[in-house]
Amino acid sequence: MFGDTASYLKLGLSFPLPAEKIRAFAERVDVLYVVEEVESYLEDEIxxxxxxCIGKEKLPNMGELNPDIVRSxxxxxxxxxxxxxxDMLVARPxxxxxxxxxxxFFAMLRDSSLKQKVMIAGDIGCYGLGGADPLNAKDLCICMSSAPAIAHGAQKIFDSEREVVATIGDSTFFHTGIPSLIDMLYNHNRSNAILCVLDNRITGMTVQQENPFSGNTLQGMETLVISIEAVCHALGAENVRTVSPRDxxxxxxxxKWAYKTDGPVVIIVRWPCVLKKLDAxxxxxxxSEKILYVVNNDECTGCMSCINIGCPAISYDKEREVAVIDQEACIGCSACAQVCNLDAISPKELEHA
Ligand code: SF4
Ligand code: SF4
Incomplete structure (x- = not known):
């Protein structure tokens, strides 16, 4: 955008600030502009x-930057x-x-036949995606690890009028979710909040970093696996159950058990991330057997129940009015087969992943 009319200093590290490098660069230029997103952290430090230097006098202090915004x-x-x-644009949440x-799991959480009034506090990471259409299993999300504390506070307000469920991933739970659970347990009087820890055995959304529940250090060395169940019990949680989201x-x-239980509940929903390289x-x-699923067109009525779980491998054929499973994308979690009331989806073949 500026071509060779400008000199550039790109910082790979903002803290600690490479002060001498910036000073040396500033001495070589006529005017120093700071191009950074949101708040003026670098600008203030410089x-x-x-x-x-000049920064937020020119650039917005909200939202992401892109070439058009900077050019303008x-x-x-x-x-x-x-x-x-x-009208031609297709919504793609x-x-x-x-x-x-x-x-x-999210499809079941959203299922109003299980419980009508449920408020779901979501968290950041993969499981924030459970809140997008068509799953819609999230009513609010504020910041990292806020879900258990929000659920706890909201449950106190709602009392028995509404169930409040918090969803959080395993690494977020470890990172700062444990203090939130302590809040839930320690102040549990009149709070029946339900915490669901979706444990995919890795830090999924930020590209597969190990965490204390995954069994390896960040350097990839085998280490102790810290048990989520043991942590919850050690904190005093009495109602803890572990479930597989495949069932x-x-x-x-x-x-159902959680909705009926008096007192705080923790449900650990455990299955590894599909992108995780599993050890022996x-x-x-x-x-890890790979089973492809197919739709039996004679059985399918096009009711859309399977479409509504939001799997990218399933689409709806408007002409034939049936669901279709893309065999390249399906890896066989079986969720669609389990929500089809007509048993119109079944395994195709067995092969080893
Ligand atoms: S849930 Fe079953 S019947 Fe309904 S669209 Fe899907 S495959 Fe067809
Ligand atoms: S089996 Fe799982 S991955 Fe395959 S289409 Fe059904 S929901 Fe998607």
Whole structure:
């Protein structure tokens, strides 16, 4: 955008600030502009070093930056856009991966036949995606690890009028969710909040970092696996159950139990992330056989129940009015087969993943 009319200093590290590098760069240029997103962190720090610079005078302090915004801020030019037919655009909300086994859990959580008035406090990470259409299993999400504390506070307000459920991933739970659970347990009087820890044995959304529940250090060395169940029990949680999201009958039973239980509940929903490279023990524990599922067109009535679990591998054929499973994308979590009341979806063939 600025081409060779400007000099650039790209920082790979913002804390600790490479002060001398910035000072040396500033001495070589006529005007120093700071291009950073949202708040003026670098700009303020650089000014504190006694170096003149310009940042938020030109650039917005909200939202992400892109070339059009930066170009417009510096050159006053409006971006050229192509006007298209808005009706042709298909809404594509972000979704859980094809074969994310946790999708079935969200479908059950949203199922009003289990409980009518349920408020769901979500958290960040993969499981924030359970709140997007068509799963819609999230009413609010504020910040990392807030879900258990929100659920606890909201449950106190709602009393028995409404169930409040918190969903959080395993690494988020470990990171800062445990204090939130302590809040839930320690102040549990009149709070029956339900905490669901969706344990995919890895930090999924930020590209597969290990965490204290995954059995490896960040450097990939084998280490102690910290048990979520043991942590919950050690904190004083009495109502703790672990369930596989591949078994939706069991998930329904467990949610029913949680809704009826008096006092705080923790449900650990355990199945590895579909992108995780399983070690030998995990391959045995979590059956890694790959089963493709297909729709039997003679049985399918096009009721859309399977479509509504939001698996990217399933689509609806408008002409034939049936569901279709993309065999390249399906990895066989079986959630669609379990929600089809007509048994119109079944395994196709067995092969080893
Ligand atoms: S098509 Fe069905 S079995 Fe295949 S990944 Fe999607 S939900 Fe799972
Ligand atoms: S849930 Fe079953 S009957 Fe309904 S669209 Fe899907 S495959 Fe067809």
């Amino acid at each position: 000014k504190c070093l006694g170096i003149k 801020a510096f050159f006053g030019t409006e971006p050229e856009t192509v006007k298209g037919d808005q 972000p979704v859980l991966c094809a074969d994310c086994t946790h999708r079935g 939706l009958t069991e998930v329904r039973k467990t949610l 023990e995990e391959q045995t524990q979590f059956n």
